[in-house]
Amino acid sequence: MARVVVDVMPKPEILDPQGQAVARALPRLGFDGVSDVRQGKHFELEVDDSVDDETLARIAEGFLSNPVVEDFVVRRVQA
Amino acid sequence: MRIGAVTFPGTLDDSDTIRAITASGAEAVALWHGDADLKGVDAVVLPGGFSYGDYLRAGAIARFAPVMGKVVDAARGGLPVLGICNGFQVLCEAGLLPGALLRNAGLHFVCRDQWLKVENAGTAWTSRYDAGAEIIIPIKNMDGRFAAPKSVVDELEGEGRVVFRYAGLNPNGSTDDIAGISDPTGRIVGLMPHPEHAIDALTGPSDDGLGMFLSVLDSVVAA
Numbered sequence: 040m041a042r043v044v045v046d047v048m049p050k051p052e053i054l055d056p057q058g059q060a061v062a063r064a065l066p067r068l069g070f071d072g073v074s075d076v077r078q079g080k081h082f083e084l085e086v087d088d089s090v091d092d093e094t095l096a097r098i099a100e101g102f103l104s105n106p107v108v109e110d111f112v113v114r115r116v117q118a
Numbered sequence: 119m120r121i122g123a124v125t126f127p128g129t130l131d132d133s134d135t136i137r138a139i140t141a142s143g144a145e146a147v148a149l150w151h152g153d154a155d156l157k158g159v160d161a162v163v164l165p166g167g168f169s170y171g172d173y174l175r176a177g178a179i180a181r182f183a184p185v186m187g188k189v190v191d192a193a194r195g196g197l198p199v200l201g202i203c204n205g206f207q208v209l210c211e212a213g214l215l216p217g218a219l220l221r222n223a224g225l226h227f228v229c230r231d232q233w234l235k236v237e238n239a240g241t242a243w244t245s246r247y248d249a250g251a252e253i254i255i256p257i258k259n260m261d262g263r264f265a266a267p268k269s270v271v272d273e274l275e276g277e278g279r280v281v282f283r284y285a286g287l288n289p290n291g292s293t294d295d296i297a298g299i300s301d302p303t304g305r306i307v308g309l310m311p312h313p314e315h316a317i318d319a320l321t322g323p324s325d326d327g328l329g330m331f332l333s334v335l336d337s338v339v340a341a
């Protein structure tokens with residue numbers, strides 16, 4: 040078994056109002072110096088060793104993300 | 119004339135869709151997400167709601183329902199399909215329409231009567247309208263902001279595939295005020311506002327929505 044992390048983020052050119060709302064809230068909470076926030080999704084998958092990288096990419100691209108508006112990164116974090 | 123209305127787990131507007139189909143004079147056929155056939159319908163409507171709780175992304179899981187495989191095949195073969203609100207999101211996730219619907223720019227659930235401009239009266243679902251007509255029907259969603267790569271938006275605009283545009287205030291930050299689009303054939307149309315809630319002035323802001331359900335009857339007869 041291995042743990043695979045898939046991070047999905049809105050593409051840079053896509054407006055992210057949720058991230059902006061978080062960024063605007065920080066100064067009100069007394070946290071200064073954060074100029075921008077982008078909000079995405081983080082998936083943790085427990086996968087059998089038989090699942091290859093190509094399959095993981097297909098899962099990330101075809102289901103966990105919408106490639107029209109989102110980018111993704113697949114990482115194996117545990118051998 | 120038989121028009122199907124698909125119910126997924128979490129679909130909300132199937133009853134009003136069936137009521138609208140019936141009001142147009144067609145026979146409404148209830149289709150279930152687990153159905154493996156389309157029961158011989160002449161057109162399909164994907165109603166609004168929150169299929170599968172909007173988990174992952176709106177429409178992302180409904181796209182894999184058994185009935186959707188049949189809808190995709192039939193749509194590619196020319197069957198008229200209308201996606202309303204969540205149904206529009208499902209059509210985008212299924213790749214039958216380009217682009218995606220994202221969280222409203224104002225981060226509010228928008229629920230109000232909305233003026234729209236009919237930009238293309240040549241689709242299977244809009245032939246009963248005059249091009250440039252302004253209609254008022256309800257809008258109610260959290261994820262209605264249409265977004266697509268600039269090349270895709272340019273193609274939609276250039277080919278007249280922006281079918282509906284928000285008139286007056288843009289409710290959600292949608293690119294180019296886009297409220298609804300079509301595929302290249304004009305037989306597959308998706309829009310965020312709800313024509314099925316505006317088929318009778320007694321229960322809606324107008325009867326402006328009925329024209330979509332009447333239009334498709336003309337297109338089926340003509341086909």
